[in-house]
Amino acid sequence: xxxxxxxxxxxxxxxxxxxxxxxxxxxxxxxxxxxxxxxxxxxxxxxxxxxxxxxxxxxxxxxxxxxxxxxxxxxxxxxxxxxxxxxxxxxxxxxxxxxxxxxxxxxxxxxxxxxxxxxxxxxxxxxxxxxxxxxxxxxxxxxxxxxxx
Numbered sequence: 001x002x003x004x005x006x007x008x009x010x011x012x013x014x015x016x017x018x019x020x021x022x023x024x025x026x027x028x029x030x031x032x033x034x035x036x037x038x039x040x041x042x043x044x045x046x047x048x049x050x051x052x053x054x055x056x057x058x059x060x061x062x063x064x065x066x067x068x069x070x071x072x073x074x075x076x077x078x079x080x081x082x083x084x085x086x087x088x089x090x091x092x093x094x095x096x097x098x099x100x101x102x103x104x105x106x107x108x109x110x111x112x113x114x115x116x117x118x119x120x121x122x123x124x125x126x127x128x129x130x131x132x133x134x135x136x137x138x139x140x141x142x143x144x145x146x147x148x149x
Contacts, residue, residue, distance in 0.1 A: 001030045017120040029113050035105035040094045048091035048143040054106040056084040063100030066093040111138040
């Protein structure tokens with residue numbers, strides 16, 4: 001990693017991922033950690049999942065996030081920091097009427113950078129089973145829907 005500043009409108013190497021309708025712009029990556037700016041339009045979400053090898057954090061910039069954290073519902077608003085320790089199930093939802101913007105980061109990076117490339121531009125017709133299988137190969141384990149347990 002080189003010292004420097006990644007400007008507000010920029011990402012690394014002009015990368016911008018479309019992850020199932022959400023926009024992720026990587027800001028920094030090393031083996032120790034990775035950060036990205038995320039834009040989540042109304043109605044988008046990341047279903048409950050676990051990072052078995054990473055701690056994850058979100059700093060909320062705009063909008064209100066609804067969460068399921070270890071089986072409990074909660075929310076976060078601008079200025080809040082959300083801590084998601086490795087191994088703890090969590091789901092992230094934009095149930096509000098505006099776009100959410102936040103900064104995510106994980107430590108260590110693990111295979112997440114490669115996962116985002118694998119999921120980039122799959123589109124709305126992506127096969128959920130394929131997304132789950134690909135994610136599992138990259139150290140992100142999605143949980144079955146509550147009615148499937």
